Amino acid sequence: MSPHTEALRDQACLIVHGPDQPGLVAAVTALIARNAGNIVTLDQYSDNPEGGAFFQRVVFHRPDLAAAIPEIEADLDKTLTPYGMQWALTDQSIPKRMAVLASTSDHCLLELLWRHRRGELPVTIPMVISNHTNTAEDVRSFGIPFFHVHSQGPDKTEAEAKILELLKGNVDFVVLARYMQIISEDFLDQVGVPVINIHHSFLPAFIGAAPYRKAKERGVKLIGATSHYVTKDLDEGPIIEQDVARVNHTMTAADLQARGAYVERAVLSRAVQWHAEDRVIQHGNHTIVF
Amino acid sequence: MSPHTEALRDQACLIVHGPDQPGLVAAVTALIARNAGNIVTLDQYSDNPEGGAFFQRVVFHRPDLAAAIPEIEADLDKTLTPYGMQWALTDQSIPKRMAVLASTSDHCLLELLWRHRRGELPVTIPMVISNHTNTAEDVRSFGIPFFHVHSQGPDKTEAEAKILELLKGNVDFVVLARYMQIISEDFLDQVGVPVINIHHSFLPAFIGAAPYRKAKERGVKLIGATSHYVTKDLDEGPIIEQDVARVNHTMTAADLQARGAYVERAVLSRAVQWHAEDRVIQHGNHTIVF
Amino acid sequence: MSPHTEALRDQACLIVHGPDQPGLVAAVTALIARNAGNIVTLDQYSDNPEGGAFFQRVVFHRPDLAAAIPEIEADLDKTLTPYGMQWALTDQSIPKRMAVLASTSDHCLLELLWRHRRGELPVTIPMVISNHTNTAEDVRSFGIPFFHVHSQGPDKTEAEAKILELLKGNVDFVVLARYMQIISEDFLDQVGVPVINIHHSFLPAFIGAAPYRKAKERGVKLIGATSHYVTKDLDEGPIIEQDVARVNHTMTAADLQARGAYVERAVLSRAVQWHAEDRVIQHGNHTIVF
Amino acid sequence: MSPHTEALRDQACLIVHGPDQPGLVAAVTALIARNAGNIVTLDQYSDNPEGGAFFQRVVFHRPDLAAAIPEIEADLDKTLTPYGMQWALTDQSIPKRMAVLASTSDHCLLELLWRHRRGELPVTIPMVISNHTNTAEDVRSFGIPFFHVHSQGPDKTEAEAKILELLKGNVDFVVLARYMQIISEDFLDQVGVPVINIHHSFLPAFIGAAPYRKAKERGVKLIGATSHYVTKDLDEGPIIEQDVARVNHTMTAADLQARGAYVERAVLSRAVQWHAEDRVIQHGNHTIVF
The missing domain is CATH 3.40.50.170 (Formyl transferase, N-terminal domain)
Incomplete structure (x- = not known):
């Protein structure tokens, strides 16, 4: 494991995009919090606050990430499907x-x-x-x-x-x-x-x-x-x-x-x-x- | 009211900073959601994920913002004081x-x-x-x-x-x-x-x-x-x-x-x-x- | 006369361009020297050393320039016509x-x-x-x-x-x-x-x-x-x-x-x-x- | 001989610097012309037209340069010594x-x-x-x-x-x-x-x-x-x-x-x-x- 990879251990990157709607950022960040994640960086953009598209990238640290990924993914599925959002979760220590x-x-x-x-x-x-x-x-x-x-x-x-x-x-x-x-x-x-x-x-x-x-x-x-x-x-x-x-x-x-x-x-x-x-x-x- | 100011009507800017700790972003975004705000942009930075300082700027849209500011401020006070955070809320339509x-x-x-x-x-x-x-x-x-x-x-x-x-x-x-x-x-x-x-x-x-x-x-x-x-x-x-x-x-x-x-x-x-x-x-x- | 113009008093700009050929720079600079000019800057470019086009800009200082322009122009005409060059001489103190x-x-x-x-x-x-x-x-x-x-x-x-x-x-x-x-x-x-x-x-x-x-x-x-x-x-x-x-x-x-x-x-x-x-x-x- | 060097064959670079004085550019370019050189680029700068320092770089093409260098150097010595100038001549095909x-x-x-x-x-x-x-x-x-x-x-x-x-x-x-x-x-x-x-x-x-x-x-x-x-x-x-x-x-x-x-x-x-x-x-x- 390179020093680079070591620094990214237990660090996840979550991409979310889809139709913008109130409460999305709160829903995502609450999800990360209840899954024991600590947000490192969060970027967010809407191309139009009225009915536009929403894009978010959150990097968070979560001890023992590898083991927790399935349950986080299940939570993402349950939480974001009602919003009609697409999402992708990656373990940043895996190049x-x-x-x-x-x-x-x-x-x-x-x-x-x-x-x-x-x-x-x-x-x-x-x-x-x-x-x-x-x-x-x-x-x-x-x-x-x-x-x-x-x-x-x-x-x-x-x-x-x-x-x-x-x-x-x-x-x-x-x-x-x-x-x-x-x-x-x-x-x-x-x-x-x-x-x-x-x-x-x-x-x-x-x-x-x-x-x-x-x-x-x-x-x-x-x-x-x-x-x-x-x-x-x-x-x-x-x-x-x-x-x-x-x-x-x-x-x-x-x-x-x-x-x-x-x-x-x-x-x-x-x-x-x-x-x-x-x-x-x-x-x-x-x-x-x- | 200039066109510039018009575009910023009902738009608030919240600055939060203080000691970094898990759940901060979730706490702030949940607060905005329960106060009927829709996040327009969110920037967040920690100078050290382990015990560093946390900085956040959130711009959110909230209908009838001017009237709601006192109650949002009260909520901020109640929510962020336990974390030991400093915060400032401004109405962006007021230059x-x-x-x-x-x-x-x-x-x-x-x-x-x-x-x-x-x-x-x-x-x-x-x-x-x-x-x-x-x-x-x-x-x-x-x-x-x-x-x-x-x-x-x-x-x-x-x-x-x-x-x-x-x-x-x-x-x-x-x-x-x-x-x-x-x-x-x-x-x-x-x-x-x-x-x-x-x-x-x-x-x-x-x-x-x-x-x-x-x-x-x-x-x-x-x-x-x-x-x-x-x-x-x-x-x-x-x-x-x-x-x-x-x-x-x-x-x-x-x-x-x-x-x-x-x-x-x-x-x-x-x-x-x-x-x-x-x-x-x-x-x-x-x-x-x- | 503005300070700007004052600084440019007695300063001429000569542009020469046409077919490149040996001896051109020497011919031009000798002409300036024999007309009592002192070169301030000289830029020169040939787009192809073999049969290309030649371009030159020379700024020179010449006491009592205004009075001398006709004779310099006559010399330019005599000197550069055999080379088939185009030229233009301007008094830089005239904006x-x-x-x-x-x-x-x-x-x-x-x-x-x-x-x-x-x-x-x-x-x-x-x-x-x-x-x-x-x-x-x-x-x-x-x-x-x-x-x-x-x-x-x-x-x-x-x-x-x-x-x-x-x-x-x-x-x-x-x-x-x-x-x-x-x-x-x-x-x-x-x-x-x-x-x-x-x-x-x-x-x-x-x-x-x-x-x-x-x-x-x-x-x-x-x-x-x-x-x-x-x-x-x-x-x-x-x-x-x-x-x-x-x-x-x-x-x-x-x-x-x-x-x-x-x-x-x-x-x-x-x-x-x-x-x-x-x-x-x-x-x-x-x-x-x- | 690399393609790079080939392009520089018979190309000389002459650096001249010393006290600025009228006629210098003409003297140098005339010298190059009488030594069968064709100027490729010429850059010239004086830090002060009144009694300042003069700097010049001339690149010229001269057939059979290698053989001619001693005689060009002798001419440079004879021509530029009265002006009190320093000079250096290099064959650009020699890296x-x-x-x-x-x-x-x-x-x-x-x-x-x-x-x-x-x-x-x-x-x-x-x-x-x-x-x-x-x-x-x-x-x-x-x-x-x-x-x-x-x-x-x-x-x-x-x-x-x-x-x-x-x-x-x-x-x-x-x-x-x-x-x-x-x-x-x-x-x-x-x-x-x-x-x-x-x-x-x-x-x-x-x-x-x-x-x-x-x-x-x-x-x-x-x-x-x-x-x-x-x-x-x-x-x-x-x-x-x-x-x-x-x-x-x-x-x-x-x-x-x-x-x-x-x-x-x-x-x-x-x-x-x-x-x-x-x-x-x-x-x-x-x-x-x-």
Whole structure:
């Protein structure tokens, strides 16, 4: 058990969302109190006090949490069903299992592995999958399994099937760390866990391929990167995090790309961390980030 | 009633702080629920889950709030006294009364008046007091009373007495908007309301006079500004907000000062807004900003 | 003569651009030396060392500049014509004449007037023109003439004709400070001076109307503003400056707009200052900003 | 020859500084022209047009540069000596040799190695020296020699002697990448090359040890990092680069340290790159960064 995990021992995270209504916060916090929990942090948001949607994230400490989870869940079910709320309870000492899909670029991939090694990402990384082999040695030097899945030509069916076989049952979410293959709708249907992407532009500017070239052509003064959940609409999924860096007329498209790499790895790392910490709630095409 | 105030009708803000202990959040939220309040936002923080201090800010909507305040206060008293907590309940539709003290510089003063006119600061401004007269016409064009209090020579006793006479009973907090007179301990003892200052450096760097000149001499690459509550220890009070701007070797001390003015007005405006919205809790020499 | 202008006495700014070729910088700097000029700053950029375009901005001090300008211009003509270069020489002690066009929003307009009054913008402001009257009193309190040009209904021909009549011969550039009327191609053909606009989004994201509403719908985590030269292609002109501010899920479209106003006024002010200081060179649909 | 180096083939960088006087830029650019150089970029700055100091950086392309350097140097000597100027000419295709000194922290060290491997730092790294062994494997996986120099106890004389022995004649500059040993004056006297440090605070705030703890105690809202040249006055050398990150009341001193690590590695990387590209000129206790 890492020091990180130790600090999260007996700590639970409860996410609640659904139609806003009076008394919800009281109902949830009373439930935690009667289950011997002590609230560490509580974030709450309603998108409209009159008939809007309600979102809450509560982290609480509860001695012997692991043993108590079934009874807390039963109480949640009994308490929140009348309100029509959705909820999810997680034991924060159990890190999420994250697969990383990559191609030749290593900056996002290595940043995730390195932050993980520093104990800053509450995840385990059961595998890195790439359609190239150039990062294999680096990945394995972090003690992480590396799988090469060849993906050449227009038909990705076979490659995606192999990837799904590796992922199935083994991961809680997937990160596309500059993975340069388009994910099929079929893949998304089957993968069954959230997929997080990093797009190398300040979306919705420069949707699609070659954003740094387009940014150079348009003469923008800032470039950006966007991390979002992957949906069937390419580059249109709910945005988790974005950031920008200043550029100027002296920089070529290649310079923008080099500078942008540092924005990409920072933005993706924050998005992954927040997702892993259950801070991100998807709501329609938006995210609530607590 | 301004549109701003209208939006805040029947909205209360409750601040609670004191020793952390299990069940506090549940006790407070249950209290709000049984007093017919619907929570709009809730922020909560403990500086140490084991025996630390607990801080909470809850904004809730309660029909006919004004009439209900006495009974809510009685309930708070009964409920929170056993926990040893401090609390404060405010009706958010009643703006705080803010006095501004200024000298010759107009950038912080005008920014506050202008944001107030746009309805972005939930305050009234019963008076601006200056030891100079150059801003009188500008201030009055905003429909705000302007008082000149002469303050020449080393003895500030008379000037401070006049200022206190103007302030007493008329204001809920005081803002020093680049007021270039040192406030005496005696003044602070008597004024009886919070005093917010803007210091023209990134504290604790360049404490004291002439920070832009010192910044130039040290060759820093960023300059900053700091807004803080005024205490008897000059430049040492609890920091509310800070920000910086990038500078370079080509800039003179005068250039730093001109650039810095834009940081100062932004930092002070944010600090004032947060204070006026009851977002800032002082705790020792720190602030909790929700 | 303001202190600002005094500091710029006898200071010239020379802009040179055209096809890059060896010896250009030497030719220009030798010319300045033999005309008794002492270089204060020199910026130079080639977009491609092999057959690209060359851009240079030189500020030099030359005693009795006003009298010497004709002979320096003759020398420039003789020296740079063989290279096929374009050039422009300006006396920096003569501020550019700037007209501001505005509508109901005052934040960009007042920011420009206020920076001008502080001596931070090297311009004179012979007029503010608005299709509304709400800012008249504020503008005139700065000692600036205010003209109201009514612009109702789909046909803007008459309004534009009146504006052109006011501008013709009286201004060196025009600033659209949140002027909410679409400028016709005909107007641009006739105005004969550069026109600078502030667009309330991070272009090319959210081109067109209601960018803050679109930003809210897309769920972006940063909003921005863009200042650009106006061309016949709406929102497509060369970008001078951009910046962003962080936003979050709690903010409504109205909140984004209020936050964005502070980005807009800062971005437009920088663009105006750089243009007024001859720091911006247009090249195709790009700008070089020295 | 790496692609990076290839792009810099036949490219020279000339630094000139000394007392400002008319005609200097013309003299330098004429010299470059008559030596068949084509100027790529030119930066120039005078800290005071009247009797101040003059600084210039010119990058120029000159076919067969390596062969021509002696004659260009002779010309520089002849041309600039009458002006009393100092100058330095470097062949940009020859990367500087950089030694890195580290302790247990790996974030600054790995960032430099990783940027170097990406071809973004124009340096070679002949050695990493550490007083700990934990980073040895990582360093060597980059193909870089790692030397462990034990440094225990109060007397650093022996350790410093060993380090000097390793460095002498082998490096052009030294980077202290969170090297947690105080460098003696004697070491600085003998090392004979510039030494760059990263300090984990926004200097001059929190000079000395444990800046993150001090930052937490003072309750600042931003933390920072500073890269500077090392002089005999600890934490007082000329600043090359600084940056900050926003923090809040919920963060512990350990959180500040973790967040600060990302500022440190970015600030140090920029400072190293600028130094390696001959963009930084020391002048008294300041730097000019072109």
